[in-house]
Amino acid sequence: GAGVSQSPSNKVTEKGKDVELRCDPISGHTALYWYRQSLGQGLEFLIYFQGNSAPDKSGLPSDRFSAERTGGSVSTLTIQRTQQEDSAVYLCASSLYRGPDTQYFGPGTRLTVL
Amino acid sequence: EDKVVQSPLSLVVHEGDTVTLNCSYEVTNFRSLLWYKQEKKAPTFLFMLTSSGIEKKSGRLSSILDKKELFSILNITATQTGDSAVYLCAYSTSGTYKYIFGTGTRLKVLA
Numbered sequence: 001g002a003g004v005s006q007s008p009s010n011k012v013t014e015k016g017k018d019v020e021l022r023c024d025p026i027s028g029h030t031a032l033y034w035y036r037q038s039l040g041q042g043l044e045f046l047i048y049f050q051g052n053s054a055p056d057k058s059g060l061p062s063d064r065f066s067a068e069r070t071g072g073s074v075s076t077l078t079i080q081r082t083q084q085e086d087s088a089v090y091l092c093a094s095s096l097y098r099g100p101d102t103q104y105f106g107p108g109t110r111l112t113v114l
Numbered sequence: 115e116d117k118v119v120q121s122p123l124s125l126v127v128h129e130g131d132t133v134t135l136n137c138s139y140e141v142t143n144f145r146s147l148l149w150y151k152q153e154k155k156a157p158t159f160l161f162m163l164t165s166s167g168i169e170k171k172s173g174r175l176s177s178i179l180d181k182k183e184l185f186s187i188l189n190i191t192a193t194q195t196g197d198s199a200v201y202l203c204a205y206s207t208s209g210t211y212k213y214i215f216g217t218g219t220r221l222k223v224l225a
Contacts, residue, residue, distance in 0.1 A: 031211065042120075042202055042215035043157070056212055089155055108155035 025094030
């Protein structure tokens with residue numbers, strides 16, 4: 001059984017460019033989370049999807065950030081007009097039920113904005 | 115404003131030592147507190163605590179929550195080099211499944 005996968009594992013981009021980060025949750029998991037972790041910092045909540053409910057977007061830092069979850073499975077986090085402060089590791093997690101005891105994290109995407 | 119603070123920020127010990135990591139919180143409508151271990155990128159779930167005074171235990175790791183004094187501790191006994199990692203705590207509040215993380219404690223265990 002595959003775990004949560006994310007792609008790409010590393011992304012280097014130039015300031016001002018758009019980037020898309022992908023998360024494939026564990027099959028059947030209804031909840032999906034995006035977090036951001038800057039160097040030496042804890043995990044910063046970005047967005048949470050649960051089934052067909054409206055996502056909780058309260059953690060998105062600006063309107064340059066958006067996320068979609070198609071068909072209740074794969075999710076894409078898009079950052080438009082990237083800035084250097086967007087450089088971080090972006091982690092995705094999924095869970096079967098509501099609750100962290102089954103929350104599994106992916107390996108993350110390291111984004112570097114030059 | 116809700117917040118969670120972990121201490122110490124970093125810790126260096128020798129194999130066999132016992133360590134205590136602290137997580138204090140100020141949260142409205144607290145629901146649960148969680149501990150994670152992060153070695154590379156992906157955090158690994160350790161414990162979820164919702165009730166005060168009830169210890170959760172897994173091998174050499176244990177954790178307890180004090181809802182009156184608003185803190186939790188994570189204990190690791192007989193530490194091993196494989197325990198070297200960043201330990202994160204997080205809380206959730208009623209009505210949401212959003213988790214807010216602390217900045218973590220970086221533990222290094224020397225052989």
